[in-house]
Amino acid sequence: MDTIRVAVTGAGGRMGREVVKMVLQDEQLTLAAAVSPSAGPVDAGTLVGLQACGVTVTPDLETALANAQADVLVDFTVPHAVYDITKTAIEHGVRPVIGTTGFTPEQIEELDKLCQSQGIGGLIAPNFSIGAILMMKFAAQASKYMPHVEIIEYHGDQKLDAPSGTSIKTAELISEVRQELRQGNPKEKETIEGARGGHYDGFRIHSVRLPGIFAQQEVIFGGYGQTLKIRHDSYERAGYMPGVNVAVKKVMTYTGLIYGFEHVMD
Amino acid sequence: MDTIRVAVTGAGGRMGREVVKMVLQDEQLTLAAAVSPSAGPVDAGTLVGLQACGVTVTPDLETALANAQADVLVDFTVPHAVYDITKTAIEHGVRPVIGTTGFTPEQIEELDKLCQSQGIGGLIAPNFSIGAILMMKFAAQASKYMPHVEIIEYHGDQKLDAPSGTSIKTAELISEVRQELRQGNPKEKETIEGARGGHYDGFRIHSVRLPGIFAQQEVIFGGYGQTLKIRHDSYERAGYMPGVNVAVKKVMTYTGLIYGFEHVMD
Amino acid sequence: MDTIRVAVTGAGGRMGREVVKMVLQDEQLTLAAAVSPSAGPVDAGTLVGLQACGVTVTPDLETALANAQADVLVDFTVPHAVYDITKTAIEHGVRPVIGTTGFTPEQIEELDKLCQSQGIGGLIAPNFSIGAILMMKFAAQASKYMPHVEIIEYHGDQKLDAPSGTSIKTAELISEVRQELRQGNPKEKETIEGARGGHYDGFRIHSVRLPGIFAQQEVIFGGYGQTLKIRHDSYERAGYMPGVNVAVKKVMTYTGLIYGFEHVMD
Amino acid sequence: MDTIRVAVTGAGGRMGREVVKMVLQDEQLTLAAAVSPSAGPVDAGTLVGLQACGVTVTPDLETALANAQADVLVDFTVPHAVYDITKTAIEHGVRPVIGTTGFTPEQIEELDKLCQSQGIGGLIAPNFSIGAILMMKFAAQASKYMPHVEIIEYHGDQKLDAPSGTSIKTAELISEVRQELRQGNPKEKETIEGARGGHYDGFRIHSVRLPGIFAQQEVIFGGYGQTLKIRHDSYERAGYMPGVNVAVKKVMTYTGLIYGFEHVMD
Structure with missing residues (x-):
C-alpha cells in the first residue's frame, strides 16, 4: 500500500x-x-x-x-x-x-x-481530542435535562484569545438543544466588571489563563440540590x-x- | 381527578x-x-x-x-x-x-x-437524581472510547456500606460496554493494604467518607495525555x-x- | 452564669x-x-x-x-x-x-x-466558616511562592452581587503579599466581552451562578508544569x-x- | 565563579x-x-x-x-x-x-x-515540587482545625507502588498535628474489599492509577456542612x-x- x-x-x-x-x-x-x-x-x-x-x-x-x-x-x-x-x-x-x-x-x-x-x-477542527469531543457531546445531552449551565475553560497564560475555540464550540452545541433561558438574577450587579464572564445565548463562559496549564474545560450544570460536571483535562500537545x-x-x-x-x- | x-x-x-x-x-x-x-x-x-x-x-x-x-x-x-x-x-x-x-x-x-x-x-432505585442518572449514562458511553476508568464516591462519614449503591450501579453499566481490560501495572504492590481501592471487573472503586458531604461521585477516564471526568454532587436529601x-x-x-x-x- | x-x-x-x-x-x-x-x-x-x-x-x-x-x-x-x-x-x-x-x-x-x-x-464578617477562613489564609500564603493566581467563586443563581464578598476578601489578602504582576498575555483579546473575568490588582476573579450551589470558591495557582488549588465548598447555611x-x-x-x-x- | x-x-x-x-x-x-x-x-x-x-x-x-x-x-x-x-x-x-x-x-x-x-x-526528597510542598504544609495546618481528612492521590497506570511517597509523607505530616481520631462509622462494612482505601493512623489514603495522569493529589477535609480541598496537579516531569x-x-x-x-x- x-x-x-x-x-x-x-x-x-x-x-x-x-x-x-x-x-x-x-x-x-x-x-x-x-x-x-x-x-x-x-x-x-x-x-x-x-x-x-x-x-x-x-x-x-x-x-x-x-x-x-x-x-x-x-x-x-x-x-x-x-x-x-x-x-x-x-x-x-x-x-x-x-x-x-x-x-x-x-x-x-x-x-x-x-x-x-x-x-x-x-x-x-478546534479539537482533536477524543476526550474533549465526548465532553462536548455529553454537555449538549445534559443541557436538555439541566438547562442551567456555565462553562469554565483553562489554558496557558500566553494564549491570545478568550474564550477558547473549544468552549465556543461547546456553547454552540449546547445552544442547539437547550431550552431558551436567561440565567441568573435579572437584578444581578457586577461590582467588578467582567466577573460574571462572557455572555453566550443566555449562559456564561469563563476563561482562566495560568502558566502550567495546557488545556482544560469544565461544563457545570446546576439543578435542585445538585450539580453535574463534565470536565476534560488535556495535559500535553x-x-x-x-x-x-x-x-x-x-x-x-x-x-x-x-x-x-x-x-x-x- | x-x-x-x-x-x-x-x-x-x-x-x-x-x-x-x-x-x-x-x-x-x-x-x-x-x-x-x-x-x-x-x-x-x-x-x-x-x-x-x-x-x-x-x-x-x-x-x-x-x-x-x-x-x-x-x-x-x-x-x-x-x-x-x-x-x-x-x-x-x-x-x-x-x-x-x-x-x-x-x-x-x-x-x-x-x-x-x-x-x-x-x-x-438506588438513586432518584436526574444528575446522577446522566452521570451513569455518560460514564457508560465514555467507557467505550476510554476503557481506563476508576470511580471515586464520597458520602457522609456515618454511611454504613462501602462502596455506595450508585457506584456499584455505575460500575455495572460500565462493565456492560467496556472492553475487557485489567488496569494498572501487573506488578503493582500495595504498601498499605486497600490503597488501590475495591476491585470491580478489572477497574477500581474508591469510597471516601467525610462529615459535611451528602453524596458525590466522580468517574475518571484516563487516556493518552488526557483525562475525562464526569462528576455528580448531590447536596441535600x-x-x-x-x-x-x-x-x-x-x-x-x-x-x-x-x-x-x-x-x-x- | x-x-x-x-x-x-x-x-x-x-x-x-x-x-x-x-x-x-x-x-x-x-x-x-x-x-x-x-x-x-x-x-x-x-x-x-x-x-x-x-x-x-x-x-x-x-x-x-x-x-x-x-x-x-x-x-x-x-x-x-x-x-x-x-x-x-x-x-x-x-x-x-x-x-x-x-x-x-x-x-x-x-x-x-x-x-x-x-x-x-x-x-x-463576610464569612463565618472555619474552612473558608483556612482557604483564604492558605491562598495568601501560596501567592508568595506562586504569584500566578485566579479565583473562581460559585453561588446560587439568585445571588445579586458578583463577585462575592469572600472572593474580594481573598483577593485583598492575596494582594497584600503577592509580588506585583500583571498576568496573562499583554496582547490577549476577548472575543466575548467579560470572558476573562473581573480584574483585581493584576489577577482575575470569575463568578459562577447556578441553582443547587450554596457557596463554593476555588483559588488556583499556576506554575512551571503544575497547579495548586485550594477549594472550599459550603453546602448549607x-x-x-x-x-x-x-x-x-x-x-x-x-x-x-x-x-x-x-x-x-x- | x-x-x-x-x-x-x-x-x-x-x-x-x-x-x-x-x-x-x-x-x-x-x-x-x-x-x-x-x-x-x-x-x-x-x-x-x-x-x-x-x-x-x-x-x-x-x-x-x-x-x-x-x-x-x-x-x-x-x-x-x-x-x-x-x-x-x-x-x-x-x-x-x-x-x-x-x-x-x-x-x-x-x-x-x-x-x-x-x-x-x-x-x-520524595517531591521537588514547590506546589506539592505547599499542599503538604497546608494539609497539616488544616488538620488541626478540621481533623476529618482523607487523601486521594493519582498517578500513571504503570506506577508500581501504592500509595505514593508523597501521600505517605503528607499523612505523616498530618498525623503529627491532628488529634487522635478513628474516622468513619465503627460499624462500616466493605461489600467490596479495599473500597475504603488504605488505613493510616485513623484516616484513609486512596490511590488512583490511570494513563494520561502524571502526579496529582487531593487532601479533603470534611466538617459541619462544608469541605476544604487542597489539590496539587503536577503535569510533567x-x-x-x-x-x-x-x-x-x-x-x-x-x-x-x-x-x-x-x-x-x-
Missing part, C-alpha cells in the same frame, strides 16, 4: 514538531514537506529530536506544495495565517487538516466549495496526536470540508 | 420527613399513612414542620396498609428491613417506590413476579424529591417491578 | 431562621428579640420549627432594641439595610455580629468609633452556625469593631 | 534525561558524568535532544565517580537500587540529591552519619526541575543529610 504523503506547516512550532514526529513514526505516513519561516534549513527529523529523514525544512509553502506531491497538509499555526494556508493547500489539491480556530462561517463555506470542486476532502493521525487517514476517504473532528469519528 | 394516596415508611427519618413534606405539598398526592416505629403518635404534618394534616404517625406497617387504602408506598429506610417492607406492600396491592439498596438479583426477580401477579407497578415525585406518578402507569429510575424517565 | 441575650434581625429569612434555631438550642444564649418586617406576629420558636419560646416576632427594630435588653444583635440581612441596622444596634449599646457584606471602609471606621465610644465590641455561635460569645469580650472572623479565632 | 559539577544516574530514563537537560542549560552547572546501564555509549547532550556536550554516557557508577570530580549526584532511579547508589556517592565525597522514595528510617540515619563524617551535605536546580545549589551549602525538600526552601 502506498503511504499518505503529509506536509506540515509551522514545523518549527511546538505543535508542528509533534506532528512531524507523529508522521515520521507511523509507517503508513511519509513526511512530504516541513514548512517553517524561521526554523530551517535543517533536516526535519533532526529538528524534532529524531534521526535525519531526508526532508529539509523550507520557508515557503507555495514552493513546498509545488514540489512535494503531498496528499495532506497539517496546520496548527496561528489564526491570522490559516485561511490563506488552507486555501493554498486546496488549490494545490492537497487535503487540509487544520487545528486552528478563527474561521468565519463564510470562509468555511467557501473552502468547502473549493474542496468540492477539487474533489478532495478537508477537515477543520501529544494528546492530540492520536486524533490527528486518524484525521490524516480519514481525510483521504471523502470529498468536501468537514468542520469538527466528531464528524469523522466512527 | 383523584389524587394518588401515598404511604411513607421511616417517616421519622431524615429522608422520610422529606418524602412526607413532598407529598403534603403536592395537590396531586394525598398522604395516606406515615409509619415510624418511634416517632409517633404525632400528626405527620406537625412532625415535618408543616401544618397538621390529620394523619397520625403509626408504628405498625401492616395495620397502616390494611387501613390506609394507599396506592403507593415510599420507603427510604435501612437495607436490612426493606425486603420485608416491599413484599408486604405488594401483598396489600400497594405499589412500592423504594430508594434503598441491598436487594439481591433473586429478590428483585421474586418481587417482580409478585407485582405482576398483583397487576401493579413497582420501582426500586431534598435533591431526590423531584425524582421521587415523578416516580410516585409513573409507578401508577405500568405493571411489574422496574429497577433503576432511568427506566421510568421519558 | 448569666446567659447572653441575642436579638436576631431578618428572623423570617433563611439565614435568620438558622440563627434563631442556633440561639434557642444553646443554653448559654437567650433569644431576646426576633425582628422581621413580614414574618410575624408569631412565636419565634414555632416559626423555625421548634417549640414555642415566648418571644414573638416583631416588625420594628427600634422598639425591639428598646425593650429587649439584648447584649448582641445578629444580622444576615441584605446589604442595603445593614449599615442602618448596625448603627442602630450600637447606639442602643447592643453588640453587632454582622454577616452581610457591602460596607465601605469609611462606614467600618465610623462604626468602629461608635463601638469604642459605647465601650462595646462588634464584628462584621447551617455550616456558618458554629462560627456565628463563637462570634456571639467572643464579641462580649472586647471593645471596638473587628472586621473578619479570622481575627476572633484563637 | 566555579560551576557545580553534577553527575546524573539513570541518565537514559525519562526523569534522568530531564535532569541532564536542566544541568546542560544552566551556566552555573557542569555535567560531570551521565550514568546509564543501557543507554550508552552516546554523547549525553545528543541523548537528550540537545547539542553534543562532550560527556559520554557510561554504564558504571563507581568508575564515573572515580573520574568525574563531581560535586553532586542526582538520582531519580528505582527504589531498590537507590540506597547503594546514595552510599557510593557519599563515600566518594559526592553530595547526593535523591528523588526516589523507599529508604527506611535506619538507612536515612546511617546515610546522615556518613555525610557528617565526610563533611558534605545531602538531600533525599519538567515541573520538578526548578526544585532540583535549587537543591543542587543548596546541597553545596550545608553538612549532613536532609530529608524533605521543604527543609531547604527559604
Whole structure:
C-alpha cells in the first residue's frame, strides 16, 4: 500500500514538531514537506529530536506544495495565517487538516466549495481530542435535562484569545438543544466588571489563563440540590496526536470540508 | 381527578420527613399513612414542620396498609428491613417506590413476579437524581472510547456500606460496554493494604467518607495525555424529591417491578 | 452564669431562621428579640420549627432594641439595610455580629468609633466558616511562592452581587503579599466581552451562578508544569452556625469593631 | 565563579534525561558524568535532544565517580537500587540529591552519619515540587482545625507502588498535628474489599492509577456542612526541575543529610 504523503506547516512550532514526529513514526505516513519561516534549513527529523529523514525544512509553502506531491497538509499555526494556508493547500489539491480556530462561517463555506470542486476532502477542527469531543457531546445531552449551565475553560497564560475555540464550540452545541433561558438574577450587579464572564445565548463562559496549564474545560450544570460536571483535562500537545493521525487517514476517504473532528469519528 | 394516596415508611427519618413534606405539598398526592416505629403518635404534618394534616404517625406497617387504602408506598429506610417492607406492600396491592439498596438479583426477580401477579407497578432505585442518572449514562458511553476508568464516591462519614449503591450501579453499566481490560501495572504492590481501592471487573472503586458531604461521585477516564471526568454532587436529601415525585406518578402507569429510575424517565 | 441575650434581625429569612434555631438550642444564649418586617406576629420558636419560646416576632427594630435588653444583635440581612441596622444596634449599646457584606471602609471606621465610644465590641464578617477562613489564609500564603493566581467563586443563581464578598476578601489578602504582576498575555483579546473575568490588582476573579450551589470558591495557582488549588465548598447555611455561635460569645469580650472572623479565632 | 559539577544516574530514563537537560542549560552547572546501564555509549547532550556536550554516557557508577570530580549526584532511579547508589556517592565525597522514595528510617540515619563524617551535605526528597510542598504544609495546618481528612492521590497506570511517597509523607505530616481520631462509622462494612482505601493512623489514603495522569493529589477535609480541598496537579516531569536546580545549589551549602525538600526552601 502506498503511504499518505503529509506536509506540515509551522514545523518549527511546538505543535508542528509533534506532528512531524507523529508522521515520521507511523509507517503508513511519509513526511512530504516541513514548512517553517524561521526554523530551517535543517533536516526535519533532526529538528524534532529524531534521526535525519531526508526532508529539509523550507520557508515557503507555495514552493513546498509545488514540489512535494503531498496528499495532506497539517496546520496548527496561528489564526491570522490559516485561511490563506488552507486555501493554498486546496488549490494545490492537497487535503487540509487544520487545528486552528478563527474561521468565519463564510470562509468555511467557501473552502468547502473549493474542496468540492477539487474533489478532495478537508477537515477543520478546534479539537482533536477524543476526550474533549465526548465532553462536548455529553454537555449538549445534559443541557436538555439541566438547562442551567456555565462553562469554565483553562489554558496557558500566553494564549491570545478568550474564550477558547473549544468552549465556543461547546456553547454552540449546547445552544442547539437547550431550552431558551436567561440565567441568573435579572437584578444581578457586577461590582467588578467582567466577573460574571462572557455572555453566550443566555449562559456564561469563563476563561482562566495560568502558566502550567495546557488545556482544560469544565461544563457545570446546576439543578435542585445538585450539580453535574463534565470536565476534560488535556495535559500535553501529544494528546492530540492520536486524533490527528486518524484525521490524516480519514481525510483521504471523502470529498468536501468537514468542520469538527466528531464528524469523522466512527 | 383523584389524587394518588401515598404511604411513607421511616417517616421519622431524615429522608422520610422529606418524602412526607413532598407529598403534603403536592395537590396531586394525598398522604395516606406515615409509619415510624418511634416517632409517633404525632400528626405527620406537625412532625415535618408543616401544618397538621390529620394523619397520625403509626408504628405498625401492616395495620397502616390494611387501613390506609394507599396506592403507593415510599420507603427510604435501612437495607436490612426493606425486603420485608416491599413484599408486604405488594401483598396489600400497594405499589412500592423504594430508594434503598441491598436487594439481591433473586429478590428483585421474586418481587417482580409478585407485582405482576398483583397487576401493579413497582420501582426500586438506588438513586432518584436526574444528575446522577446522566452521570451513569455518560460514564457508560465514555467507557467505550476510554476503557481506563476508576470511580471515586464520597458520602457522609456515618454511611454504613462501602462502596455506595450508585457506584456499584455505575460500575455495572460500565462493565456492560467496556472492553475487557485489567488496569494498572501487573506488578503493582500495595504498601498499605486497600490503597488501590475495591476491585470491580478489572477497574477500581474508591469510597471516601467525610462529615459535611451528602453524596458525590466522580468517574475518571484516563487516556493518552488526557483525562475525562464526569462528576455528580448531590447536596441535600431534598435533591431526590423531584425524582421521587415523578416516580410516585409513573409507578401508577405500568405493571411489574422496574429497577433503576432511568427506566421510568421519558 | 448569666446567659447572653441575642436579638436576631431578618428572623423570617433563611439565614435568620438558622440563627434563631442556633440561639434557642444553646443554653448559654437567650433569644431576646426576633425582628422581621413580614414574618410575624408569631412565636419565634414555632416559626423555625421548634417549640414555642415566648418571644414573638416583631416588625420594628427600634422598639425591639428598646425593650429587649439584648447584649448582641445578629444580622444576615441584605446589604442595603445593614449599615442602618448596625448603627442602630450600637447606639442602643447592643453588640453587632454582622454577616452581610457591602460596607465601605469609611462606614467600618465610623462604626468602629461608635463601638469604642459605647465601650462595646462588634464584628462584621463576610464569612463565618472555619474552612473558608483556612482557604483564604492558605491562598495568601501560596501567592508568595506562586504569584500566578485566579479565583473562581460559585453561588446560587439568585445571588445579586458578583463577585462575592469572600472572593474580594481573598483577593485583598492575596494582594497584600503577592509580588506585583500583571498576568496573562499583554496582547490577549476577548472575543466575548467579560470572558476573562473581573480584574483585581493584576489577577482575575470569575463568578459562577447556578441553582443547587450554596457557596463554593476555588483559588488556583499556576506554575512551571503544575497547579495548586485550594477549594472550599459550603453546602448549607447551617455550616456558618458554629462560627456565628463563637462570634456571639467572643464579641462580649472586647471593645471596638473587628472586621473578619479570622481575627476572633484563637 | 566555579560551576557545580553534577553527575546524573539513570541518565537514559525519562526523569534522568530531564535532569541532564536542566544541568546542560544552566551556566552555573557542569555535567560531570551521565550514568546509564543501557543507554550508552552516546554523547549525553545528543541523548537528550540537545547539542553534543562532550560527556559520554557510561554504564558504571563507581568508575564515573572515580573520574568525574563531581560535586553532586542526582538520582531519580528505582527504589531498590537507590540506597547503594546514595552510599557510593557519599563515600566518594559526592553530595547526593535523591528523588526516589523507599529508604527506611535506619538507612536515612546511617546515610546522615556518613555525610557528617565526610563533611558534605545531602538531600533525599520524595517531591521537588514547590506546589506539592505547599499542599503538604497546608494539609497539616488544616488538620488541626478540621481533623476529618482523607487523601486521594493519582498517578500513571504503570506506577508500581501504592500509595505514593508523597501521600505517605503528607499523612505523616498530618498525623503529627491532628488529634487522635478513628474516622468513619465503627460499624462500616466493605461489600467490596479495599473500597475504603488504605488505613493510616485513623484516616484513609486512596490511590488512583490511570494513563494520561502524571502526579496529582487531593487532601479533603470534611466538617459541619462544608469541605476544604487542597489539590496539587503536577503535569510533567519538567515541573520538578526548578526544585532540583535549587537543591543542587543548596546541597553545596550545608553538612549532613536532609530529608524533605521543604527543609531547604527559604
